Amino acid sequence: MDQMKEMEQLVKQLNEYSYKYYVLDQPIVSDKEYDSLYDQLIELEEKTGHVLLDSPTQRVGGEPLKKFQSHQHVALLWSLDKAKTAEELVAWEQRIKKKLESNHEIEYIVEYKFDGLTLNLTYENGELVQAATRGNGVVGESIIEQVKTIQAIPLGVDFNNKMEIQGEGLMAISTLAQYNKTAKEPLKNPRNAAAGALRNLDPKVTAKRKLGAFCYSIGYYEGMEFETHIQMIDFLKKNRFPVSNYIKSCKGIDQVIEQIREVEAGMKELDYLTDGIVIKVNDLRTREILGYTQKFPRWAIAYKFEAQEVTTKLEAVLWQVGRTGKLTPAAQLEPVEIAGVTVSRATLNNWEDIQRKKVKVGCQVWLRRSGDVIPEIMGAIEETCEEAVEIEKPQHCPACDSEIVHRGVHIFCPNSLSCKPQLVSRIVHYASRDAMDIEGFSEKTAEQLFEALGLKNIAALYELKYEDLIQLERFGDKKAKNLLDAIEESKTCKLDAFIYALGIPNVGRKTAADLANYFGDLEKIQRANYDELVVLPDIGGIVAQSIVGFFEDEKIIKSIELLLAEGIKPQHKMKNRQESIFSGKTVVVTGTLENYGRKEIQTLLEEQGAKVSGSISKNTDFVIAGDNAGSKLKKAQEILESGVETNLQILDEAAFEALL
Numbered sequence: 001m002d003q004m005k006e007m008e009q010l011v012k013q014l015n016e017y018s019y020k021y022y023v024l025d026q027p028i029v030s031d032k033e034y035d036s037l038y039d040q041l042i043e044l045e046e047k048t049g050h051v052l053l054d055s056p057t058q059r060v061g062g063e064p065l066k067k068f069q070s071h072q073h074v075a076l077l078w079s080l081d082k083a084k085t086a087e088e089l090v091a092w093e094q095r096i097k098k099k100l101e102s103n104h105e106i107e108y109i110v111e112y113k114f115d116g117l118t119l120n121l122t123y124e125n126g127e128l129v130q131a132a133t134r135g136n137g138v139v140g141e142s143i144i145e146q147v148k149t150i151q152a153i154p155l156g157v158d159f160n161n162k163m164e165i166q167g168e169g170l171m172a173i174s175t176l177a178q179y180n181k182t183a184k185e186p187l188k189n190p191r192n193a194a195a196g197a198l199r200n201l202d203p204k205v206t207a208k209r210k211l212g213a214f215c216y217s218i219g220y221y222e223g224m225e226f227e228t229h230i231q232m233i234d235f236l237k238k239n240r241f242p243v244s245n246y247i248k249s250c251k252g253i254d255q256v257i258e259q260i261r262e263v264e265a266g267m268k269e270l271d272y273l274t275d276g277i278v279i280k281v282n283d284l285r286t287r288e289i290l291g292y293t294q295k296f297p298r299w300a301i302a303y304k305f306e307a308q309e310v311t312t313k314l315e316a317v318l319w320q321v322g323r324t325g326k327l328t329p330a331a332q333l334e335p336v337e338i339a340g341v342t343v344s345r346a347t348l349n350n351w352e353d354i355q356r357k358k359v360k361v362g363c364q365v366w367l368r369r370s371g372d373v374i375p376e377i378m379g380a381i382e383e384t385c386e387e388a389v390e391i392e393k394p395q396h397c398p399a400c401d402s403e404i405v406h407r408g409v410h411i412f413c414p415n416s417l418s419c420k421p422q423l424v425s426r427i428v429h430y431a432s433r434d435a436m437d438i439e440g441f442s443e444k445t446a447e448q449l450f451e452a453l454g455l456k457n458i459a460a461l462y463e464l465k466y467e468d469l470i471q472l473e474r475f476g477d478k479k480a481k482n483l484l485d486a487i488e489e490s491k492t493c494k495l496d497a498f499i500y501a502l503g504i505p506n507v508g509r510k511t512a513a514d515l516a517n518y519f520g521d522l523e524k525i526q527r528a529n530y531d532e533l534v535v536l537p538d539i540g541g542i543v544a545q546s547i548v549g550f551f552e553d554e555k556i557i558k559s560i561e562l563l564l565a566e567g568i569k570p571q572h573k574m575k576n577r578q579e580s581i582f583s584g585k586t587v588v589v590t591g592t593l594e595n596y597g598r599k600e601i602q603t604l605l606e607e608q609g610a611k612v613s614g615s616i617s618k619n620t621d622f623v624i625a626g627d628n629a630g631s632k633l634k635k636a637q638e639i640l641e642s643g644v645e646t647n648l649q650i651l652d653e654a655a656f657e658a659l660l
């Protein structure tokens, strides 16, 4: 195709996408796809030296929506130049230095690039009098009533002259998840959720979305003088504007690059969607000299991350049977790269979720990955579903063909006694390290026992004989003996491990320990009623219900009796818990300690009331790091440096002992 034709087509396509994105808040392609077409267009424009009149490279954002009153900004609102690599940042600094005709070191401010809807707030006589979208940068839409529902934005300030404050309206990822739990129409992503809420004509709808905001600049002001960006930020903070707690000053672009490397990983854990980092020249005089292009300031640039949201094709849905018999739909996707990894599977939660999200096999779907969790399908792009086929709700268990039953929003295979995946995963769970800790017991082993030996319940484990095992594939003398020993050894076990091993729905390791500590023996736990259970600090209604329901089940009662008859003795020492600095805190131990073994320190910490965990997040309180601490320590450091809110403290062995 000739290049001019190609450009015309790209412009047309990009403008259509922009309209859906900016004006309707209903994007039909991911940012990644949009950006790649946009880059193609820029390349062609450079090659040909031609720029079409309506090229998106020449404009900021989209046109204001007719249904709102238009509002003219005093200070123009801009888009941002973009970089994807360190080299591009270095090239940007070189351009700046050339323009300034100086080689002096430049001070930059590094901020998160929040991904929501741009807000321009006008204050006069100490009052918020206007709030507008960016629109085309010159004229936006007045959305003052909608913006007033954002609790974080001050309606009044101690400053009487006119000023325009720029910021970003956002919906927290956790708020979106909460909202979607009950919403008839789930929202596909936090950006469009925020933008759609703010541009909804009914402010009551906006209020329901519980939006937040971060302010990052003062675009226009009278009767004040600022010399630097930092001074502006301080003014915003002093006047109680919501300002991100991550704002870093860096000397020279190398420091900026280092800074980005440090915070990048931690940013995935933030509760607000970000799509990169913004780098700005701190000194305002320097900004003036640098000026603006058609579309963006020369004194700022966005370093864009790899997309956390992409679209891809849903190829199939497979129903998987879990330990409790619950059938969960697993989506098979056309492989797609998201945040640096290739993904071909995602969750769809349950049948109801599929219905609400209107996804069908063959649709393009929105996929989001946040943190390290399995990516989730957020919804389908309707335009792509014309030839798609409905996902069928299974009538029979895919593993054992039993007729399925419904419980709440979930569907189950009721055949808990002989449905292979249920049994295999129950045995695997029973034998796992945090449960009965039967060493050398893999999923493969569980499958062999089921298939070759017809093992139908957990108690039958304790009836296994050497002659049974030795005839199995991959079993030699030693392996068979070791496994039998380990099974025998598991008979003496801790009460909390046994409770956990039973696999009560919604009861994890911690709840199991809480139950053991509170009731002290198995019978009391089995007999506990709802009211007795909910008094425990971390047990809510749902958990209490599921414990009671579990121990009422005839089959369960029978299988516990069988286990006890096999000689299992769950033990519990009631300990006087010591009140300590670790009480109620989440602690992660990593590396080798000089004075404590693994189990030893875990017991010690638990006696002090701590919850010992294996993985680090911003909710961890203490990391105790011994020698050769590796990735966990590194992750803890990254969290601290990322600026997220956290109580995390890193202790070495000496510091830990000092706290005891």
Ligand SMILES: NC(=O)c1ccc[n+]([C@@H]2O[C@H](COP(=O)([O-])OP(=O)(O)OC[C@H]3O[C@@H](n4cnc5c(N)ncnc54)[C@H](O)[C@@H]3O)[C@@H](O)[C@H]2O)c1
Binding pocket: 017, 018, 020, 021, 022, 027, 028, 029, 030, 031, 032, 034, 035, 060, 061, 078, 079, 080, 081, 111, 112, 113, 114, 115, 117, 118, 119, 134, 167, 168, 216, 278, 302
């Ligand atoms: N998927 C689609 O169909 C589609 C269509 C059009 C555009 N887009 C996406 O939009 C992008 C263009 O975005 P844009 O021009 O709206 O915004 P931009 O990426 O150019 O960034 C400018 C915006 O960043 C925001 N921002 C957040 N934190 C900031 C901070 N600390 N300092 C300054 N600004 C901050 C501001 O609101 C500002 O308006 C494209 O790269 C593309 O990914 C997607």
Ligand SMILES: [Zn+2]
Binding pocket: 321, 397, 398, 399, 400, 401, 402, 413, 414, 415, 419, 420
């Ligand atoms: Zn089944």
